[in-house]
Amino acid sequence: MKVLDLQCAHQHVFEGWFGSEDDFHQQLERGLVSCPLCGDLRVEKKLSAPRLNLRAAREESSATRPEGVTLSNHPAQAELVELQGRMLKAMREIMTSTEDVGERFAEQARAMHHGEIERRNIRGQTSAAVALELLEEGVEVMPLPMLPAVKDTLQ
Known part of the structure; x- marks a missing residue:
């Protein structure tokens, strides 16, 4: 097993485990190696000293x-x-x-804010304009990036 220090074009550093150097290059060429933080496929191997x-x-x-x-x-x-x-x-x-309410985020957040439904921790998607409207209405929202790595277990 070969452990490589990798870095994406956005300077995120991570570790990758491969069967061999050739295995790494084959996976890279096939688009199977991506940054766990941002999903960027522009990954390169960093120089690293062997671990003895x-x-x-x-x-x-x-x-x-x-x-x-x-x-x-x-x-x-x-x-x-x-x-x-x-x-x-x-x-x-x-x-x-949190519960993923998807595209119903704004609707659910407003309903909780007005006491129409029980409060709970939710997450979902909405546009920046709608998020600003929610904030102006006094609804507490916080935009978060959706990182590919939070969906999967890193190994």
Whole structure:
């Protein structure tokens, strides 16, 4: 199994697992490799150091490099990956704790606001103009991006 550090055109960094280097290139050519955050198919392999499980090598290299810097990640890169992971986790929590009402979002939100139906946590789709109308009416709404990765389990 080959673990590759990948990055999309929007600078999202993620990890991909492939049977071989050829397997990665074949999947990339067939459009099967996409960014789990934005769905972008323009993915490229990042340079990364091999991960060797040699205790002596780890102890020696950690003594000669700045604290927090690993062989394959710069501190800023590690922070970005951590932030992306936290965002995905938060979005998944939203998905599991809300009911998807689809295109009926505005109708359902207004009905709850006016006490016509029981309040519950909902999500759905509406236009930006309708979302602004809801806000002007005092209906609390919050636009969220729909990320492909929140629908599926990342492996």
